[in-house]
Amino acid sequence: MLTGRRYLLAFTEEQAAYAERVGSICRAVWNTALEQRRDYRRRGASISYVEQARQVAEAKKDPACVWLADAPSHTLQQTLRDLDRACRTHGTWKVRWRSKVRNAPSFRFPDPNHIVVRRLNRRWGEVRLPKFGPVRFRWTRPLGGVIRNATVSRDAGRWHISFCVEDGIASAAPSGKPPIGVDRGVAVAVATSDGELRDRAFATPGEQQRIRRLQQRLARSRQVHGHNRRSRRRDAARAQLARLHARIRARRVDFAAQTAVRLVRSHGLVAVEDLPIKRMTASAKGTVERPGRKVAAKAGLNRAILSKGWGEFLLRLEHSARYHGATVVKVNPAYTSQTCHACGHVAPDSRESQAVFRCVACGHQAHADVNAAKNILAAGRAVAGRGDLAVGRSVKRQPPERLTA
Structure with missing residues (x-):
């Protein structure tokens, strides 16, 4: 490969x-x-x-x-x-x-x-x-x-x-290890269907304060100093900010690689949501004729999503799966966080907070991200049984006994 x-x-x-x-x-x-x-x-x-x-x-x-x-x-x-x-x-x-x-x-x-x-x-x-x-x-x-x-x-x-x-290594044969579902979140980077929550702080509080200070210095510095000359202070601030972001990015990549390898080594099928990250992190500013609403809140959400490295994690997961015989399945993310894994009832009110899920129909209570990961796993099993793409809608049916397995 x-x-x-x-x-x-x-x-x-x-x-x-x-x-x-x-x-x-x-x-x-x-x-x-x-x-x-x-x-x-x-x-x-x-x-x-x-x-x-x-x-x-x-x-x-x-x-x-x-x-x-x-x-x-x-x-x-x-x-x-x-x-x-x-x-x-x-x-x-x-x-x-x-x-x-x-x-x-x-x-x-x-x-x-x-x-x-x-x-x-x-x-x-x-x-x-x-x-x-x-x-x-x-x-x-x-x-x-x-x-x-x-x-x-x-x-x-x-x-x-x-x-x-x-490297001369052929793709590994599919393993018979148990499947797992993975939910990518903002508060917790990775939550699995077996109840594991994996997360870490990629930037220390001191680094976050330094980033804000450097961004203020960059905004206040002049872009051009004199005639046809660049501002040395601006270039120095940009260089310091780039080095700091590179350090944080290296930690994020390391976390994604370690988490991905750990999952594919222990599981034969990994089900993840097919999230449109580019559309999810689009700006809400809008246009002059139609300005956006809640722009500051949307910008904060975009930063939180990008800081968790969802795309990098999926890339590392697909790369590592080739060496360990695992299969990565992308499923439709619709209603995975609003569906009760115990009874299947769908209701937005069941998710009381970011971390608490309590079904309004049966009263089942669990961690919201873990409940979503279990729904993702169920959808991934169904897709693997039909043998088609997760985002597609196949007309083929899976035998009932395999659905309940």
Whole structure:
């Protein structure tokens, strides 16, 4: 199977400056090629990756575009391939521009023949990249397979390299371990149908206070100081804020990975809700003609949802399931938190608070998230029995004796 290995790079000052330049060139190629595709679409025509790659090769000969030759040619070709795939998948008009401020520089070396890795000692390794030469990186884990490609990216001021590796491990056979349902919440990150509640604080109170202070400093600092000069205080505040968010994000990823591995090791089927996270965390500001309502409350809910890492947890769950023979089933989330698991009665009033569920029909009382996880498990079992997608509505029926099992 294909898997990823991420390491911290130790660029020299010259290599770091060159990496910034390559990232800027790839961003310019992406934006120019995207505008070209949109211009073709306006005229009712289209342009392919092959034609755009040919035009980039021709542009390198132009004295006005000689800066394109500074970047490795394979990174520019891969940028055009990524753009072509994004346009085919999402449509030309839905693909976003790459911003210098919002998007960190990133570029990929697609040819494994141009990537040479060797281990120097217990803590350090070395990789040779085109036009970069030898670059040292922290050897935190073995590669464990054959390299397919490598991606260099910057995160919170530090550069990393990610190797796509073929580890030679086949997908594990389905295990006969018991199933489990998982409810993702705001107060508790993960609640399971067997009554386990897993959560942790990703940011300490001191870090939260520091984030607020840095955000205030960033809002009060001037974006531009003088003529054609950037504000050094603003850049310093942005760098400190990025490093702090990167530390919190690393804890969130670690929690998601550990929780996912623990679940798939002990259970053969994991049922989760198919939550539309992007729509759930959309802004409530609205437009000038139709302003939104309760914007501040919705913004706080969005931050609470995103802080729990629902999407990262699902990604880690699906990745780990391949190695342990588990099956991840997504079910329809409708009414899972309002349905009584004991009698099946559906009522919004049954959920008295965020943590307490008391059925208004039969009086059954349980933790609200655990009750929802049990309903998710029941829906996941039904889907697994029918053999179709969780979000679909199959006309096939499951035998009654298996429904009550």
